[in-house]
Amino acid sequence: ELKVEQNPLFLSMQEGKNYTIYCNYSTTSDRLYWYRQDPGKSLESLFVLLSNGAVKQEGRLMASLDTKARLSTLHITAAVHDLSATYFCAVAPSGGGADGLTFGKGTHLIIQP
Amino acid sequence: NAGVTQTPKFQVLKTGQSMTLQCAQDMNHEYMSWYRQDPGMGLRLIHYSVGAGITDQGEVPNGYNVSRSTTEDFPLRLLSAAPSQTSVYFCASSYLDRAIFGANVLTFGAGSRLTVL
Numbered sequence: 001e002l003k004v005e006q007n008p009l010f011l012s013m014q015e016g017k018n019y020t021i022y023c024n025y026s027t028t029s030d031r032l033y034w035y036r037q038d039p040g041k042s043l044e045s046l047f048v049l050l051s052n053g054a055v056k057q058e059g060r061l062m063a064s065l066d067t068k069a070r071l072s073t074l075h076i077t078a079a080v081h082d083l084s085a086t087y088f089c090a091v092a093p094s095g096g097g098a099d100g101l102t103f104g105k106g107t108h109l110i111i112q113p
Numbered sequence: 114n115a116g117v118t119q120t121p122k123f124q125v126l127k128t129g130q131s132m133t134l135q136c137a138q139d140m141n142h143e144y145m146s147w148y149r150q151d152p153g154m155g156l157r158l159i160h161y162s163v164g165a166g167i168t169d170q171g172e173v174p175n176g177y178n179v180s181r182s183t184t185e186d187f188p189l190r191l192l193s194a195a196p197s198q199t200s201v202y203f204c205a206s207s208y209l210d211r212a213i214f215g216a217n218v219l220t221f222g223a224g225s226r227l228t229v230l
Contacts, residue, residue, distance in 0.1 A: 042203065042222060043221045103148075106155050
C-alpha cells in the first residue's frame with residue numbers, strides 16, 4: 001500500500017525567510033505532483049516531477065524529486081504573504097497513474113508580514 | 114470551457130437519506146475520480162474511472178456508488194448517508210499527457226460540501 005507523508009503539517013513563517021516542505025512516500029514511484037489549495041477553494045496543480053533528479057521552479061517555489069530516497073521537497077525562497085496556502089504532494093503508483101493519486105495530509109503554510 | 118463542474122456546492126442531509134453528487138467535465142478527459150477531504154487527512158480516493166463503462170474502487174469506497182455512462186459525467190451516489198460521510202468532496206478529471214511522459218495531472222472541480230446530521 002502506497003503511503004505518503006508530509007512534514008511539517010503546519011508551518012508559520014515570516015516574510016523573507018526560506019523553508020522546505022518534505023514529502024516521503026513508501027513504494028516505488030516515478031511520478032510526483034505538488035498541488036496548492038487556498039482556504040475554501042479547490043486544488044491547483046503546481047509541479048509535475050517525473051524522474052529522479054527532476055527539479056522544477058516557478059517564482060519563489062522550487063520542487064525536486066529523489067526517487068531513490070523516495071523523497072520530494074518543495075522549497076520556498078524569500079517567502080511572501082501570497083504564498084500562504086495548504087500544499088499537498090501526491091504520488092502515482094509505479095507504472096500507472098490513471099488509477100488515482102495518493103495524497104499526503106498537506107502542509108498548512110502561514111506567512112506573516 | 115467550464116472545466117470540471119460539481120453540483121451541488123453545499124448539501125445538508127439527515128442520516129439515512131440518499132443523494133447524488135454530480136460531476137461533469139467538458140475537456141474530453143478519459144479519467145475521472147472522486148476524492149473526499151477531511152481536516153488533517155488530505156484527500157482520499159473514493160472511486161475512479163478510466164473510461165465510460167469502467168469504474169473501480171479507491172481507498173475509501175464503502176457507502177458510495179459510481180457509474181460512468183458517458184465520458185463527460187461521473188456521479189457519486191450516497192446510498193444511505195451517515196455522519197461519517199460529512200466531508201468536502203472533490204471530483205477530478207485527467208488524461209495521460211504524452212507531452213510530459215504520460216503524467217496524469219488532475220483538474221479539480223470546486224468541491225461539494227456535505228453535512229450529514
